[in-house]
Amino acid sequence: MLKKILLNKWTKRLAGRVTIFGQYNRLVKPYQVNLMYFDEKIGPEKKPNVGDLLSKVTFDYLMKYKGVQSLRAKRTTRITFIGSVIQFLTADAVVYGSGFLFEYVAEQFAKKQLKLDIRAVRGPLTRAKLEEIGYSVPKVYGDPAILLPIFYSPTIASQKKDFLVIPHWKTVDKYVQMGYPVLSPLTDDWKNFINEIASAKLIISSSLHGVIIAEAYGVPAILLDEVEKGNLFKYEDYFLSTGRKEFVKVKTVEEGLVIPTPSLPNLETMKDELLNAFPSDIFR
Structure with a gap:
């Protein structure tokens, strides 16, 4: 043995x-x-x-x-x-x-x-x-x-969505059934993923890269606090890297739609x- x-x-x-x-x-x-x-x-x-x-x-x-x-x-x-x-x-x-x-x-x-x-x-x-x-x-x-905006310029829809939800991949169906515009974090078309984000006025996301890509392309993002094991470590790590000790997070999409839109960080020095x-x- x-x-x-x-x-x-x-x-x-x-x-x-x-x-x-x-x-x-x-x-x-x-x-x-x-x-x-x-x-x-x-x-x-x-x-x-x-x-x-x-x-x-x-x-x-x-x-x-x-x-x-x-x-x-x-x-x-x-x-x-x-x-x-x-x-x-x-x-x-x-x-x-x-x-x-x-x-x-x-x-x-x-x-x-x-x-x-x-x-x-x-x-x-x-x-x-x-x-x-x-x-x-x-x-x-x-x-x-x-750094993605240095290399890729997205195709932006002429009529932007008011908001877009990017949930954890295990809960995508739940938000689709609730009638929200949803973008899955599972994809084999990264360009379309960025295009969709850039074609929205607001991103509400439990995917960290949904938040990061949104902010990199100048789209305000709110963290949907429905994260893996309820642990915010990687999210706090990112937000702190941009100089934000506090950041907006919500428990529901409805909450994200009624609170003030968060400001964008300046990522140029980073x-x-x-x-x-x-x-x-x-x-x-």
Whole structure:
């Protein structure tokens, strides 16, 4: 029994080192920069989560923007990008704009004793947690999705919707049945997702990237407080990165429609700092 347990632990550890987030069909490529992001299709329609999808999209755009022509590297390298993915790492990596999912996962992550080359994190809460467990973290914040307007100009409808609801993918049907205009965070068409957001006057979203993309494209956003495990860590992390200690959140769509529309943050300085922190040096 002990031999079997040890073998399972060894197999799991090996899989963590040679695959991207344990997906056996996605092997880490030697002497290349490997983007660590989830490539899963979920929900009834089997589509990717928009945040995961945009991780690769934004990474590819930034490579071109920075004049990087190849994924080749001097050594096998892993990099995290958009999303709450740090805690899922199982090997040394470069961190760029990522965050923790919940505050309590940091202590568990520390036990892995990984080497991290941290260039930027999503926000000050992630930075504080990483520093608590012994990492050196620059004061550079920003989810890379805020950079999307540099690369993509949306097609905006001539008649904008008064508001658009972006619920958690598990509750999309509920809001559709309630008669609200709904945009699912599960999609394989990221351009249409951005077009729909840019074609609304207000976004009410429990999807963090629904909020981030809305604000990046100049659309006011309100957090629909119907979030995973009721934990606001990743949302607070983002809002604090923009200098907001307080932010608007509502329990219902109706509440979101009657309160004053929140003001937009100025993301320009954060964009510049995030662009300057892009790790061009890790490429050959």
